[in-house]
Amino acid sequence: MHPLLQQDLQSLPELTQAARDLALGYLQGLDERPAARAPRGQAVDAKPMPLQQGAAAAMALFEREWLPTLAGSAGPRYLGFVTGGATPASLLGDWLTSALDQNPTAGWDSEAPVLERQTVAALGEWFGLSAAHSGAFVSGATMSNFVGLALGREWLGEQRGVCVAEQGVAALGPVRILSGAAHSSIHKAASMLGLGRQAVRKVATLPGRDALDPLALEAELGALAGQAAVIVVANAGSVNSGDFDDLRAILALRQRHKFWLHVDAAFGAFAALDSRVADLVSGLDEADSVCVDCHKWMNVPYDSALQFTRRRDLQVRVFQNSAAYLGEVGERPDFVHLTPENSRRWRALPAWFAWAAYGRDGQAEIVTRNLDGARLLGELVAQEPALELLAPVRLNIVCFAVRGADDARAVQALLERLRDSGEAFLTPTFFMDRWAVRAAFSNWRTQAADVRRVFAALRALL
Ligand SMILES: Cc1ncc(COP(=O)(O)O)c(C=O)c1O
Numbered sequence: 001m002h003p004l005l006q007q008d009l010q011s012l013p014e015l016t017q018a019a020r021d022l023a024l025g026y027l028q029g030l031d032e033r034p035a036a037r038a039p040r041g042q043a044v045d046a047k048p049m050p051l052q053q054g055a056a057a058a059m060a061l062f063e064r065e066w067l068p069t070l071a072g073s074a075g076p077r078y079l080g081f082v083t084g085g086a087t088p089a090s091l092l093g094d095w096l097t098s099a100l101d102q103n104p105t106a107g108w109d110s111e112a113p114v115l116e117r118q119t120v121a122a123l124g125e126w127f128g129l130s131a132a133h134s135g136a137f138v139s140g141a142t143m144s145n146f147v148g149l150a151l152g153r154e155w156l157g158e159q160r161g162v163c164v165a166e167q168g169v170a171a172l173g174p175v176r177i178l179s180g181a182a183h184s185s186i187h188k189a190a191s192m193l194g195l196g197r198q199a200v201r202k203v204a205t206l207p208g209r210d211a212l213d214p215l216a217l218e219a220e221l222g223a224l225a226g227q228a229a230v231i232v233v234a235n236a237g238s239v240n241s242g243d244f245d246d247l248r249a250i251l252a253l254r255q256r257h258k259f260w261l262h263v264d265a266a267f268g269a270f271a272a273l274d275s276r277v278a279d280l281v282s283g284l285d286e287a288d289s290v291c292v293d294c295h296k297w298m299n300v301p302y303d304s305a306l307q308f309t310r311r312r313d314l315q316v317r318v319f320q321n322s323a324a325y326l327g328e329v330g331e332r333p334d335f336v337h338l339t340p341e342n343s344r345r346w347r348a349l350p351a352w353f354a355w356a357a358y359g360r361d362g363q364a365e366i367v368t369r370n371l372d373g374a375r376l377l378g379e380l381v382a383q384e385p386a387l388e389l390l391a392p393v394r395l396n397i398v399c400f401a402v403r404g405a406d407d408a409r410a411v412q413a414l415l416e417r418l419r420d421s422g423e424a425f426l427t428p429t430f431f432m433d434r435w436a437v438r439a440a441f442s443n444w445r446t447q448a449a450d451v452r453r454v455f456a457a458l459r460a461l462l
Contacts, residue, residue, distance in 0.1 A: 004054045015055050022063060030075035030085075030445070034422030037071055071425065076445040077454050080427040082239065082267050082397075084299040084442045086350075093353030094301040102346040106334040113335055116348035122355055124308060126363065127269040127292060130285050135308035136338050137347035141266035141293040142185035143340060144307040147315070148289035149177070149189045149231060152260035154314045155288065156229035159258060165317045169194040172229065178220055179233035180205045180212025180245060183264055186233050208432060209391065210238045214249035221257040230259040236281050237268020240431045240438060241390065242374075242397030244268060247283035261286075266293040266305070267442060271395055273364040274371055280395070297396075299366065299444040300350045312338070370396050370441035373451045377439055380455045386462040390431055396441040401434050402462070411435045414461060423457030 001009070008015060026033070050061055072078060074085035086094065104112040120135045138144050153172065157164035162171040177190055177200045187197045204216035212234065224230055234245040250261065263284060269292040271277040272284070284290060288311060294304040309315055312333070320329055320337040329337050336342050354363070378393035381400045388401045405411045411428045415437065419425050429438045439454070 004052065008055045011056070015059075018056065018059060022059065022067070026067070027074070030072050033072035033075060034419075035072045035075060035077045036080070036419045036425035037069060037422075038416070038420060040069060073425075074443075076443055076447065076450040077424045078443065079439040079441060079446075079454065080425045082293075082296045082440040082442050084296045085444055086301040087299045087354055087358065087444050089353040089357030090298070090300040090350040093350035096353075097346045097349045100346070100349075103343050104346050104348065105336040105341075105343050112346055112348075115352055116335065116346070119348040119352045119355060120306060120308075123292070123294075123298075123306060123351065126360055127265070127272045127290070128281065128285055129290065129308055132310050133285065133290065133308040134312045135290075135306050136335055137294075137344075137351070138305050138307050138339055138341075139303040139347075140295065140305045141183070141264070141291050142188060144266070144291035144293070144305045145183070145185050145233075145262070145264055146189040146192060147307040147319075147340065148262040148264075148291055148309070149186070149193055149195070149233075150318050151289050151309050151311055151314045152231040152262055153193055153195065154318050155260045155311065156231070158314070159229065163317065174228040175199050175231065176201050176220075176224055176228045177231045177233055178203050178217060178259075179235065180217075181210035181235055181238045181240065181243070182233050183235070183239050183266070186264065209243050210240055210431070211235070211243040212245045212250070214246055214253070217250065218253055218257075221253060221259065225257070230257070232259045232261050234261060234263045234287070235268070236263050236265035236284065237271070237395060237397075240397070240429050240436075241399040242268070242393070242395035242440075243391065244271075244280040244394065247281070247287070251283050251286050260288050262289045262291070263287040264291045266291055267296045267440075268395060270297040270363070270367050273360065273367045277371065277395060294347075294351050297367065297370070297442045298351060298354060298363065299442070300354055304347045304351060307339075366444045367396075370443075370446060373446050373448065374398050374439070374441045376448055376451045377441075377455060380451075384459065384462075386459075390434065390436055398439045398441075399429065399431050399436055400438075401436045406435060408435050411437060417461050418458060421457050421461070424454040426454075426458075 102112040104116050107113045124133055154164050157172055164172055175195050180203050187200050190199050191197050203220055204213045206213050234250050236244055271280045290308040292306045294300040295302045316333050316337050321342055374393050374396045377398045381387045382389045386403050390399045405414050415426055426437050426439050429436050
């Protein structure tokens with residue numbers, strides 16, 4: 001064994017203790033740590049790598065050079081993108097995932113995949129999904145959307161009597177992916193799947209909203225009949241304003257039109273946990289495939305998401321990876337036959353820890369508190385003459401314009417000043433033809449006092 005490996009093996013108790021202390025220092029400082037920091041720029045990229053001196057030296061170097069440059073993104077005032085933190089239980093699960101280093105891809109050597117199956121089923125219940133949906137952990141909502149569209153593509157082939165997994169996408173003919181406000185990852189997935197970004201077509205949305213207009217969708221479906229095979233991507237929580245497509249109205253269209261229905265419920269699925277908004281995801285169980293992110297509102301560390309589908313047979317057709325050393329697909333397919341990856345991290349464990357530690361009630365409390373936080377910020381914004389709320393706060397996103405900051409550059413400049421104050425991190429968007437700001441609530445630590453602090457920091461810059 002290399003002497004440095006030997007040395008580190010012997011020092012494992014001290015090394016893991018030191019890593020724990022470093023992590024704890026970060027976590028305990030989160031309330032005061034700047035929510036985000038300006039990156040130092042290109043110059044640091046070219047820095048030479050240091051001489052190797054073992055794990056303790058690597059940690060000292062990391063602590064000195066890199067830790068001070070990192071965001072407080074796991075903290076309560078980081079409201080950019082849709083970013084969760086890590087609850088204590090999910091953090092423990094994540095540490096153990098690394099320490100135990102299981103590969104739940106096949107079920108020959110341990111019961112790690114069984115825990116994954118149980119976790120997927122238990123979380124599916126939170127979102128109102130029945131046993132007809134099975135699923136797997138993937139790295140994020142982008143991969144979950146990718147899997148959903150891959151299954152949709154296979155289903156379209158089935159309708160035409162071809163197998164895309166065997167014959168390739170050329171056998172399929174024209175495909176359209178219809179959506180009101182598709183997340184950018186849908187375009188990326190269309191590109192990766194050989195369907196092409198141009199296959200994604202925007203359907204008109206309801207006035208002043210980014211929820212799809214069901215009448216416009218019906219008209220599109222009518223126009224495409226016999227011309228193209230169709231996947232509909234419904235949004236349960238649009239990234240700009242947290243708006244929801246009417247799933248029941250979309251489902252009703254299936255009486256007259258054939259399409260695969262994928263629902264991007266990356267964060268919106270969690271609406272099911274609060275009775276004030278649970279109706280927003282009514283009908284989710286009837287979708288053909290569903291995307292839910294865990295590293296957003298479930299506050300599980302990156303990277304973790306769920307993909308669900310009612311058509312596991314199609315999933316096996318697309319992702320099967322048969323080889324003598326991996327075994328047959330069988331009645332209960334191993335994950336190697338279900339996900340884009342073969343070998344993979346045991347992502348289920350952090351989510352299992354959160355589920356086992358806090359359960360539905362604990363998760364519901366986070367959702368409810370975040371909804372209250374978003375509503376509070378919405379009220380403060382609505383009362384401030386220099387700001388203009390662009391959409392009602394339907395879930396956890398507050399979308400607003402800043403008077404005087406009418407273009408991308410001005411909004412960006414304002415948000416950079418806010419970031420540099422260390423008080424909060426928010427991200428820009430373009431909504432209803434206006435450059436705007438959005439604040440997304442999904443961190444388990446965010447309290448009403450944080451909301452007031454974010455607002456005060458913002459107002460000080462107006
Ligand atoms: C609705 C929606 N879908 C997909 C994604 C992509 O998520 P990820 O970055 O986890 O792949 C996001 C991220 O914000 C999202 O909000």
